[in-house]
Amino acid sequence: MEGRPGLEADLVERARRGDVAAFESLVRVHQEVAVRTAWVVSGGADDAEDAAQEGFVKAFGALPRFRAGAPFRPWLLTIVANEARNRRRSAGRRDALALRLSEDRRPDGAAPSPESAVLAEERRATLLDGLARLSDVDREIVTLRYLLELTEAETAAALDVPPGTVKSRLSRALERLRGELAKLESRP
Amino acid sequence: MIERLGLSSAADLEVALQDLGTVIDWPATADLASATATRLTAGPQSAAPRSVARRPLLRSLPRALLIAATVAILVGGVAIGIRFGLDLLSIDFGPAPASPSASPRPSASGASGLTPGPNSGPGVSLGLGRTTTLADVTASSELPILVPGALGPPDAVLDGGTTLRGQVAFIYAPRDDLPASALLDGAGLLVTQARGRLDEGLAFKIISSGRGTAERVTVDGAEGYWFAGEPHWFWYMAPDGTSIEDSRRLVGNTLAWQRGDVLYRIEGDIDLARALEIAASMR
Numbered sequence: 393m394e395g396r397p398g399l400e401a402d403l404v405e406r407a408r409r410g411d412v413a414a415f416e417s418l419v420r421v422h423q424e425v426a427v428r429t430a431w432v433v434s435g436g437a438d439d440a441e442d443a444a445q446e447g448f449v450k451a452f453g454a455l456p457r458f459r460a461g462a463p464f465r466p467w468l469l470t471i472v473a474n475e476a477r478n479r480r481r482s483a484g485r486r487d488a489l490a491l492r493l494s495e496d497r498r499p500d501g502a503a504p505s506p507e508s509a510v511l512a513e514e515r516r517a518t519l520l521d522g523l524a525r526l527s528d529v530d531r532e533i534v535t536l537r538y539l540l541e542l543t544e545a546e547t548a549a550a551l552d553v554p555p556g557t558v559k560s561r562l563s564r565a566l567e568r569l570r571g572e573l574a575k576l577e578s579r580p
Numbered sequence: 581m582i583e584r585l586g587l588s589s590a591a592d593l594e595v596a597l598q599d600l601g602t603v604i605d606w607p608a609t610a611d612l613a614s615a616t617a618t619r620l621t622a623g624p625q626s627a628a629p630r631s632v633a634r635r636p637l638l639r640s641l642p643r644a645l646l647i648a649a650t651v652a653i654l655v656g657g658v659a660i661g662i663r664f665g666l667d668l669l670s671i672d673f674g675p676a677p678a679s680p681s682a683s684p685r686p687s688a689s690g691a692s693g694l695t696p697g698p699n700s701g702p703g704v705s706l707g708l709g710r711t712t713t714l715a716d717v718t719a720s721s722e723l724p725i726l727v728p729g730a731l732g733p734p735d736a737v738l739d740g741g742t743t744l745r746g747q748v749a750f751i752y753a754p755r756d757d758l759p760a761s762a763l764l765d766g767a768g769l770l771v772t773q774a775r776g777r778l779d780e781g782l783a784f785k786i787i788s789s790g791r792g793t794a795e796r797v798t799v800d801g802a803e804g805y806w807f808a809g810e811p812h813w814f815w816y817m818a819p820d821g822t823s824i825e826d827s828r829r830l831v832g833n834t835l836a837w838q839r840g841d842v843l844y845r846i847e848g849d850i851d852l853a854r855a856l857e858i859a860a861s862m863r
Binding site for chain 2: 412413415416417419420421423424426427428431440441444445448449452491492493494495511512514515516518519520534535538539540541566569570573574577
């Protein structure tokens, strides 16, 4: 992950030598994004945390095969996302990811005025509506790349596709999202 | 509508999607790190996943964990302190100081307040937002922007916008009393201001991400923490109660304190005394 090579490399190296406390620190930093990634690729499954935890345990066992100096987070997300996908396939689930706004969110404190806050809320609701109209594949990649703010490499890792595929899929998904937003605009 | 909502360009759409990500009802995350470590330490017999609680219980777990962490610090302090490098003896868990009075807005005079800052240079690549001016950000931000009088106007001002929840960042170039920091992309000092707060649980979480220390301090009458030692990741609590991971970068020596609902941070290769001096000059 960007900006943290020194400490992360040290923790990874210690974890490779069997230092569970070092691995625990790595998990603590990445657990939130890992659970969210598992949740997205599993179609919003309730067992995303279980999948993430299982992925962490498998990652610890796979650390000897981790390439020294490589970025850790994409590698970890690959394992966690694979675990989540496998669970979904095993269970025969085909649930679609349903995104919704947090109920306990507060008005946007960063908005410079009440009018801006109202506009921001309308923008979010419209975007959510547009996302809901996309295919599962499009919604998944847009959610990972932009809502979860994964890098392209991390998105590719989570989806188990080449980075170039992420670029092309994202481009098409955003185009379709713009199309859906335009349809919403023309809706009576 | 799309134009009115600011979604007409590809860049606008991407920023709006990132903003949407900050208000999505993501699944709550329990402390999987401890659970994973417990399984790994217990060995193969515990290879079966330990099922975690489902919603709605999950929603209450982060708060419960923070409380548990706080209790753990208070009750089992020494052992945990050794494990995480927390200098517990220097932490005073006494009553919080009285809420400080509102701070006056700074004068927007000075070169940095008149012209936009550089688009490149030390610290500007840290991903802290768009470059702006002190005058503009003072006028547009909801925050009571404070400027460290001990340092003068910043060399660059960055507006985090909605993506960074309205955070405002000041960057100071290296100079004799502000050595260049590798963690700050060569800048001498970073000052950030954002709606948010810290508590003992988050302080514990911060130091447990590395091998640093935390010391509770008073900053010009306000409650704060001094994080030092090895670089660490930073978390804080947003006004809506969500825990925000500042995952874009590592932070080094950091003085963090709160005035009202604003969390201020000073980061750089400086010691606590210098950080307190700079913090006390913020007006």
